[in-house]
Amino acid sequence: MATDITKKTHETKLAPRRERAGWTYAPSPEAKDHVRLKGRYDLFIDGKFVAPHSGKHFATHNPADESHIADVAEGDEHDVDTAVRAARKAFEGTWGKMRGSERGKYVYRIARRIQERARELAIVESVDGGKPIKESRDVDLPLAAAHFFHYAGWADKLDYAFAGRRARPLGVAGQIIPWNFPLLMAAWKIAPAIACGNTVVLKPAETTPLTALLLAEIIQECDLPPGVVNIVTGAGKTGGALVDHAGVDKIAFTGSTDVGKRIQRAIAGTNKRLTLELGGKAANIVFADAPIDQAVDGIVNGIYFNQGHVCCAGSRLLVEESIHDVVVRKLSRRIEQLRVGDPLDKNTDVGAINSKMQLEKIHELVAAAVSEGCAIHQSSAKIPTKGYFFAPTFFTGVSQSHRIAQEEVFGPVLSVITFRTPDEAVEKANNTMYGLSAGIWTDKAAKVFWMAKRMRAGVVWANTFNKFDPTSPFGGYKESGFGREGGRAGLAPYLEMV
Amino acid sequence: MSEANGNTGRVPVEKTYKLFVKGEFIRSESGRSLPVPDAVTGGVTNVARASRKDVRDAVIATKAGHHSWAGKTAYLRGQVLYRLAEVMEGRRGELVEARKGAGASAANAAREVDASIDRVIHYAGWPDKISLLVSSLNPVAGPHYNVSHPEPTGVVAVVAPDGDAPALLGLVSTVLPVIVSGNGALVLAPESDPRTAVVWSECLATSDLPGGVVNMLTGLRSELVSQVARHMEVQALDVWKSTTVDDALAKEAAVLGADNVKRVKVRDGRGKTFDQWASDDAQGLHCIEPFLELKTVWHPVGL
Amino acid sequence: MATRKQTSTRVTRQARAEQRNGKHRPTSRTGTGAQEAALVVPTGGTRGPRGYRPPKSPPIEAIALEERAASIAKRSIKKASKVEGLKLAIAMMDLTTLEGKDTPGKVVSMCRKAARPSERLDLPSCAAVCVYPNLVAVAKRALEGTTVKVASVATAFPSGQSPLAVKLIDVRRAVDFGADEIDMVIDRGAFLRGDYGKVFDEIAQTKEACGAAHLKVILETGELGTYDAIRLASDLAIEAGGDFIKTSTGKVQPAATLPVTLLMLEAIRDHVDAGGRNIGMKPAGGVRTAKQALQYLCIVKETLGDEWLDPDLFRFGASALLNDVLMQLEKERTGSYAGEDYFSKD
Structure with missing residues (x-):
């Protein structure tokens, strides 16, 4: 293909940064000519x-x-x-x-x-x-x-x-x-x-x-x-x-x-x-002593993996109050990096919502959270006009009683809730009718075990999230x-x- | 017991048969009782007839008992259950008399009490073995340490075998596998022999078992089963079909149990012989497992 | 001279420590190598020897870090993005030769390549060449009239196992020879035995010795053992005044890796978030292919954003990388895979 690299320029240096547009990823669609589908x-x-x-x-x-x-x-x-x-x-x-x-x-x-x-x-x-x-x-x-x-x-x-x-x-x-x-x-x-x-x-x-x-x-x-x-x-x-x-x-x-x-x-x-x-409404619990950047990656993987259509999704982020602002700042920045769009593009991180019905349900719960006074944070990603899409979203100022914190959204929507002590984290994490999974982020091994023991959930991911393996039993409380x-x-x- | 004491002229003191809740013997909050015939004296004894509110209180007690009991070490749970066998051995005579009062022959009652005590000994050895047999270190394809281990389900309601089932052996065979792992048991005593259930509760009460681990309600299954089955704090139901729990009631319990996705185990105790109850096959890990949850914990391994 | 240096360093470190801790910390002493050895006495607590309290770095979860790096590395960069990215990579390259057998002839031909990477394609020059101090003057002359900077390794590169005084002379001579940038090594021995104060002081004093030259601080991450240590060393190097943090000398394996680069970029991001100045990042060693270079650019983009996709803030330390990038660009131009003998090996 013809590119501009053979064009002569006077400067051997790059243009100053401010004059350059950001480097972007071109579309990279997966070839599908070998797919054998019948009508x-x-x-x-x-x-x-x-x-x-x-x-x-x-x-x-x-x-x-x-x-x-x-x-x-x-x-x-x-x-x-x-x-x-x-x-x-x-x-x-x-x-x-x-x-x-x-x-x-x-x-x-x-x-x-x-x-x-x-x-x-x-x-x-x-x-x-x-x-x-x-x-x-x-x-x-x-x-x-x-x-x-x-x-x-x-x-x-x-x-x-x-x-x-x-x-x-x-x-x-x-x-x-x-x-x-x-x-x-x-x-x-x-x-x-x-x-x-x-x-x-x-x-x-x-x-x-x-x-x-x-x-x-x-x-x-x-x-x-x-x-x-x-x-x-x-x-x-x-x-x-x-x-x-x-x-x-x-x-x-x-x-x-x-x-x-x-x-x-x-x-x-x-x-x-x-x-x-x-279903599930898993708590992903982040302590102040957590490996914080990896915890943020874990939060993102926990809720935006597969558009949040995951029964074990970490849909409630329980974050220790002392690091709430840092986590929110990092999370806001991180969701901007998520690429929303064509599921067949190899660089897409968040694809399409599975059905119109599901998309409507997500809209409804998000609207409810907004009307209940939760603060919405949403990725500015451009959403395709055709098809069913929803931008990665999270809410702060959420308490346990909000619908968004109780009902399974089954979409890319996270509720951020704070806690002060490990006991409070345990209480809030278990304060749901579900018990499928839980996440724990802390650098302290004894705290991992202390927490894991108290989680009423079938799968506990400590310093990781959304991991699956055929040898590893999966199922709920x-x-x-x-x-x-x-x-x-x-x-x-x-x-x-x- | 009302045995003849004609020789001394002493009037014996009779026992009041109460509910066993939170480690205490209490009357039904409803104040109601049920007359139960005594096969030995030919007289009638009154036992408490538990109500819906008694069920509610007993569930709260069972939840607290479960939390305290599950927090003990497996070693300690084993010791406490062994102690239960010691206490039962000490009260062997009373247990035998109780079974005779419900119509068992002296020989059968003695055989049953012995089998029951032996069964408790069997389960006393289980608390620190369950995890050894059920746990696994799962070889996941990645840099993660991955372990599965059993935990108690929580509050388990046991609708104990009734009718022609040996009452004490039936209770021991159903309650012990529930509590060995740390569950709390809310037990609906057999209507055919509530007094033995109460005497056994006295063994439980004096065995170092924390209050609330086992709660025994006497009364009518027709009133109580549905209350227990629909309670949202009850996480599992162990229903034994019997003369007092027919197919329809068992099914009703299973339907109600779905309201909070209870683990419902319905089994048929009808026509089961004493030898079947007493056999080695009627005890062991497979009796414990229905009331376990498997928890899997992942942790990365890396520097 | 030495006294003046000591005083100013002490002030710098004390000021930083006070800014961080909100209270006064004991000051350091520096001196000859012999004195230094005698001073290595642990003082207990989290404070290292000499009373210096290192930055409080967050713990790093290794596997999750590696997973994140691997996931960014899977970005599919095609067509115009690829061409654009590879040109960017060339402009960010510190073309390097650091061998005992280096000669003026070798350096001159490398400089020519750095200034004009391809005869066929119009491409930006490399950012810099990186050489030993003895060859700085040669490089400087060869690059006259170009935009290519001359970087010199110094401070008893690659081990750093010489007295500070010797290291500082090393730095000053390189600057005197005309180096625009100095790539120093930290004293890993001091770091690993917990003498963070010594590491800090050496960086701070090297920075001062650099004068107007930019300072890149090589952590030699392959010798530090854990990601936690690399994060601490990054924070410490930033706090001590480094303009860039750099992974490796190229003499130790593993050299630069994607997770290490990600983690160092995160350290920079936290520093900037806390109100600090923009710090540059330089992975060095082990980046050999165009594909790898693009992976690094993706990590930069998704960690610090487009602002860091700039030679002022990101560099590659590499020797073999350039030709692979050129081959890939040629392939994008012609549609055919190129052969390595169609590119000059300088």
């Missing part, structure tokens, strides 16, 4: 893509520009029933009886094929869900493959997992996953379930079904016995049919606390097992749900001990 997707049942019983399909959109991407089948009770029967047949016919070592090899295949098609899957994830390509590329995809890899290796070692007990698969697992980490959540659900010898019917979120359908293609390519993994797309009604189906032995759900409670009520009185991974995903603990929900 229409059917349900994946019994190893085949089949048309939905209703004959209906619904559209899935790119939240970054509101464009139509593909049509996806709308599964109904009939389709769910077909899928559950296929899963049952696979469980009783092949999968449940297969030696663990053989099952494991299939699961390894899936891990490898995900790695092979990682870039393509990452792009589809970003297009369908709005998350920045650097996150789908560097977080979602590697972790999804790693989950399959980790659990593949468990398949023939289940008898080592629980001392003194022998483990048996449960049967058919119905799994319902959210839109914030579509493929990763599919991996978290499917990998342990099938490694343990169960078969599954998975219902992806209606706004982000595509990577799960590509995963279905991968599973087909891996030659898994038909019916081991079935994927039925649809909305809440489809999920409800799965929960209510009598042929399901276990329900695993990740999503909102509201829906989680409804599921828990729906299966009351049945023998279905249940694990729930629900209180209304954030029960059951763990990851590691040895992640096997238990899919096994019966005899």
Whole structure:
């Protein structure tokens, strides 16, 4: 391309700083010509893509520009029933009886094929869900493959997992996953379930079904016995049919606390097992003796990662009063560096809000905080005119009673609350119905342990935040749900001990 | 107890059967009581009939008891539970008499009390083993130290086995696995034998167990189960189906429990034989685990 | 002469310490090397020997720092941004040769390259050349009429293990030879044994010996062991009067790294936030490729902003970097990958 570097200038020196425009990053869009997407997707049942019983399909959109991407089948009770029967047949016919070592090899295949098609899957994830390509590329995809890899290796070692007990698969697992980490959540659900010898019917979120359908293609390519993994797309009604189906032995759900409670009520009185991974309102606690610049990075990662569409997001910043002003100053400056926009641009830090509905909810809660008198701090980043975007935002002058401090925003919005003593920090951190995660920033090891012990939360990040690993159990206390995903603990929900 | 003392002419002193809350024996705030027949004397004893407000007070007591108990070292919890076995051994006769009063034969009552004491000994050894077996150092793919370890869930309501279940063994088998890890237990005593529950509470009261760790409410399940199940400070429910908790009531409890995402464990105690209750399979880590939370802590490793 | 220096240094340090601590601190003494050795007596508390209380630097979380640096390093810099960035990198370059086998001939040809990096492309000159004191005069002559500055290492570079008096002579001679900038080394031995007062005094006195020349303070971060120590050394060097803080001599591995540079930039940012003057930053050693140079620029931009994307406030200490940058620019111009033999190796 033609650039100005060959043009003659009289000065060999750079122009004085004031006369130079700031050095900016040019757009760097991820190439997507290698992505293989179809215009229409059917349900994946019994190893085949089949048309939905209703004959209906619904559209899935790119939240970054509101464009139509593909049509996806709308599964109904009939389709769910077909899928559950296929899963049952696979469980009783092949999968449940297969030696663990053989099952494991299939699961390894899936891990490898995900790695092979990682870039393509990452792009589809970003297009369908709005998350920045650097996150789908560097977080979602590697972790999804790693989950399959980790659990593949468990398949023939289940008898080592629980001392003194022998483990048996449960049967058919119905799994319902959210839109914030579509493929990763599919991996978290499917990998342990099938490694343990169960078969599954998975219902992806209606706004982000595509990577799960590509995963279905991968599973087909891996030659898994038909019916081991079935994927039925649809909305809440489809999920409800799965929960209510009598042929399901276990329900695993990740999503909102509201829906989680409804599921828990729906299966009351049945023998279905249940694990729930629900909402959160995590405190990220910064003490005056914290490594402050890294804490600010941790705060940013805690709340603006994936547009704040993270159940374990550090959405309440509890900061020791003596460093409040310093932290706010550093945070204000830091959010100016966040690049908001095209999810497929490799330099984008904050992508698109997943859906119009979610964007409206964020607007509503932000408006409420403003009207309640909280001080708003917002990045001056230019927001694209098309698509669903929200600039990184935080509020100061927030107290525990404000709506913004209590309700899960599930967006790039942080509440800053002060505390004076560690006891007060503990009290405020735990003063929520949720208990998924917590963050602690201090240079003092004894304080880390003292605090970690007192956090009523399933995951505590000390001097770090939003870290995930297939070997590390994840799940909540209180209304954030029960059951763990990851590691040895992640096997238990899919096994019966005899 | 109202045993004949004809020889001496001395009038024995009768026991008042109260609720056990916060380490104290109290009457129901409602002032109500329930008549319970005594199989030995043929007479009737009154036990307290707990009310909704008693449930509320007991939940507060259980929460406080849990905090104090969970703060003790595992070693100390083990010692206190061992002490409970010592106290039960000392009150063995009274426990046997109580079970006989509810209709157990002398031989069965003795067998049950022995099995119960042995079960307490079994659990007395657990507090400092749980974490050793359930914890893990997770080999995450990065420069982080990552540990998972169990913690108690908090306030656990136990709807104890009832009906033909051996009352004392049923209580011990359900309450001990709840409290070994540091939980507080709010127990709905079996309607079939509330007096044994109270006598056992006296063992708890004199065993160095902090007040509030176990709270025992006698009364009617039809009144109490839903109150316990809907209470938002109760974090887990251990419901045993029995003559007094049918499928519908168990389901109601499970539905109400969803209001705050309680960990609800519903099991069927109906038709379970004494030998099944007494077997080694009816005790151990798998009985403890439903009332644990796993906490995972990350910390970077670097200079 | 020496007495005057001592007095003024004492005043400087005392004033800074009082400004920071709000109370009087004991003053330092300096003298010959032998006396210095005798003076290294810990006085307890957080105060080092000689009663000097070092700056209170924030702790550094290593892994989070490295993650942040790595995340900025993933910025994708393409097309016009790349060309612009690489030109900026050239203008920020201290083209360096610091070898025992350096000769006037070598230095002259390096100076020519610094003044006019490419015959084919019109590019800014490098910011400076960096040489040993004995070659300063040669460089000065070679660069007459250009905008390229001459920087000289001094203070018993690279170890700094000589008496202060010798180091100061080293500095003054380099300045006398015409150096515009002095790259000094701190006494890492003194720093690591907790004699922060000595480190402070040496910087302050070197600054004074520099006269009008700019002072870059080399921390030799590869020898300091922890990020916390690097942050403390940065704060101390800034407080003692350094105009620039610089990572490395190039003689010790690891030399400049992205996390170390990020952390030093954060130290500068905190200093400026607290009302201090603008301090420059110079990573040196280990920056060999155009891609790395762009990563450093991204770190500067996202830490201190565009104001620091300026040769007055940011430099690269490098020798091999220039040719890689030129190759990349050539590639942007022609669309073809260049070969290394198409660029002069001076």
